[in-house]
Amino acid sequence: MQETFKLRKFAVSDLQSVMRINHLCLPENYADFFFIDLYHRFPETFIVAEENGEIVGYIMCRVEAGLSSFGFKGLIKKGHIVSVAVLPPYRHKGIGEALVNRAMNGMLVYNAKQCFLEVRTTNRPAIDLYKKLGFSMTRTIHGYYADGEDAHVMSRELLSEKK
Numbered sequence: 001m002q003e004t005f006k007l008r009k010f011a012v013s014d015l016q017s018v019m020r021i022n023h024l025c026l027p028e029n030y031a032d033f034f035f036i037d038l039y040h041r042f043p044e045t046f047i048v049a050e051e052n053g054e055i056v057g058y059i060m061c062r063v064e065a066g067l068s069s070f071g072f073k074g075l076i077k078k079g080h081i082v083s084v085a086v087l088p089p090y091r092h093k094g095i096g097e098a099l100v101n102r103a104m105n106g107m108l109v110y111n112a113k114q115c116f117l118e119v120r121t122t123n124r125p126a127i128d129l130y131k132k133l134g135f136s137m138t139r140t141i142h143g144y145y146a147d148g149e150d151a152h153v154m155s156r157e158l159l160s161e162k163k
Contacts, residue, residue, distance in 0.1 A: 010046040017055040025085035044106030049095045057086035059099040063110040069138045069155040079107030081117035118151040130154045
């Protein structure tokens with residue numbers, strides 16, 4: 001299947017489009033300053049997908065210190081996928097997968113060793129995508145979401161191609 005979309009870094013002028021996608025696709029919504037803060041702190045991991053000049057998806061992440069989910073000892077830098085969404089008419093085209101892969105590459109710029117995210121336990125398509133991308137479930141957080149739904153925490157190691 002030929003890609004009909006392109007990925008690029010988020011720009012401040014994209015804010016309204018990204019917030020619109022967030023509101024249409026996800027029950028968790030954020031204030032504009034939250035998006036801008038993540039953009040300023042971690043621009044390599046805030047990516048938008050465009051098709052025919054329209055923003056149709058995004059991913060935003062941060063990098064935090066945390067304990068390893070795998071074999072590392074002590075604190076490490078971990079990339080945290082905060083939010084990823086693709087408008088319904090543009091799903092099943094590889095956009096979500098491309099966004100996650102591009103963001104994980106961006107996490108390497110900040111020396112992250114692992115990547116993690118929270119996903120609703122009922123979001124089977126997302127769970128399947130993350131498994132395809134090498135994520136595994138590390139734990140479940142009961143009542144994580146505002147509506148009381150549980151979340152799976154999924155993690156994977158980040159492997160640097162370049163040194």
